[in-house]
Amino acid sequence: MEKRIFHNVIWDFSEELPETREELNQEVIAKQIRNFGNSDNWDPTEIIIDQPEVVICYDAIMYSKDDKYNNEEIIKFELLPHWKEAGSDRPEFYSTIHATLKADNNQNFPALELLYKLHEQFLNKGTPAKLYLDGLEKNEKPKNKYDYFVYIDFD
Numbered sequence: 001m002e003k004r005i006f007h008n009v010i011w012d013f014s015e016e017l018p019e020t021r022e023e024l025n026q027e028v029i030a031k032q033i034r035n036f037g038n039s040d041n042w043d044p045t046e047i048i049i050d051q052p053e054v055v056i057c058y059d060a061i062m063y064s065k066d067d068k069y070n071n072e073e074i075i076k077f078e079l080l081p082h083w084k085e086a087g088s089d090r091p092e093f094y095s096t097i098h099a100t101l102k103a104d105n106n107q108n109f110p111a112l113e114l115l116y117k118l119h120e121q122f123l124n125k126g127t128p129a130k131l132y133l134d135g136l137e138k139n140e141k142p143k144n145k146y147d148y149f150v151y152i153d154f155d
Contacts, residue, residue: 004151005048007135008041010034011115013122013152014131021116028115044112049148052106055098056118056136057146060125062095067124073098097121098146118150 010031018024025044032039061080068074076096083092101117103109109117115133122131134151 004135004137005148006111006115006133008036009111009115009133009135010036011119011133012131013119013133017116017119017123021112024116024119025112028112042111044110046111047108048111048114049103049109051108051147052103053100054103054109054148055100055146056121056148056150057096057098057139057144058121058150058152060095060097060122062093062125063090064093068097069099069121069124071100072121095125 009028011028012031015027018027028042028044029039032042057075062068062074062077065074065077074095075098076094078094080092080094083090099121101109101114104113118133132153134153136148136150138148139146
């Protein structure tokens with residue numbers, strides 16, 4: 001398995017989450033074809049993480065600690081000093097978050113399920129115009145309390 005998973009899958013978390021996973025799958029396929037000419041790098045049934053539960057870590061902009069979901073733990077929450085100059089009408093906080101995801105089948109995460117659940121985590125977070133998935137990397141440091149770090153590219 002690659003060191004960084006989903007690295008070659010194009011997805012934009014700033015778009016609205018499709019209502020169903022099948023709709024998400026069709027949108028992912030369309031993005032792969034538009035960007036790569038084919039969708040060979042996307043298999044929605046491929047087991048991406050072979051464990052029943054995973055803790056992911058990611059950075060996001062939050063407006064309040066109340067924005068966190070029940071499956072999230074806020075690790076870092078720092079006021080961005082220039083939020084007014086950036087045009088925001090409310091304070092923005094740079095946040096590092098750990099989120100626990102549970103596999104639907106209590107065994108593992110197929111690609112489509114994992115991508116859908118990742119997208120759900122970003123729904124209530126502040127984002128720039130575009131928020132692209134740049135892969136997940138397995139944590140190799142036992143002192144860190146998460147399994148994978150989610151890399152995001154901003155546009």
